[in-house]
Amino acid sequence: ILPLNLIAVLSTHQGSFRKELFAFNSLQVSPSLSKIRSYTKMDTKTPVLTTKAPPPLPGIYSQAIIANGFVYCSGAVPMDAETGKIIDGDIQAHTHQCIKNLSAILEAAGTSLDKVVKVNVFLSNMDDFAKMNKVYSTYWGDIKPCRKCVAVKTLPLNTDLEIECTAVL
Known part of the structure; x- marks a missing residue:
């Protein structure tokens, strides 16, 4: 004690x-x-922006926010950062791209996929659940983050997948 x-x-x-x-x-x-105290100030939020992931819609949302020792990432769709277009391919290719985009944002924030504690997955069709999981599960170590996966009627840009996450610094 x-x-x-x-x-x-x-x-x-x-x-x-x-x-x-x-x-x-x-x-x-x-x-x-001092570092711990700066991370736990509730009134401090720092936006994260990287060109290695698709840009957020101006004035609508941030790619991510650092606050209270966490990085809160907005939903990532399977968009190529260079072309600004949804990539071709199936749900597995889209899963890889979403996680690639999240990884770039987390790296810009000073953390990584290894430190993700919570993931929210949005599918336009729950029939894609198993194929998405096959790819998704390859990105996490022995300790998997908490996760929610739901089917939604429509996603931005009529894509089939959006993934958001929260990580510790």
Whole structure:
């Protein structure tokens, strides 16, 4: 049990846990604690924008927002960033492209697919569920993110798939 004036922060570093203790009453704030405090400010949101993924609609939404130690990615459709067009192919090709776009956005935010904790998948046809899962499952390690998958009537640009995610920094 830690004294009340200490906080324990567990963080992963190359697969191992390390414990860092910080004094609440200390006048000197360590860089790690300062970083933690900046990530937990609820009034701070930072937009993420990269040209390696399709651009958001101007004035409508951001590709992603960093807030409170998390990266919240908007839905990614199977659009090629260079052409601005939905790629040709089936649901499996579209799944690869959506995750490629999310990966580029997460990288621009300073995180990665390995740190994704929640995924929302939107399919225009639930008959594509198994084929989408076949590709989707190849992107996650042993610890899969939480996920919701729903069928919706229509998706933007009449595509068959949209994927959004939340990751930790």
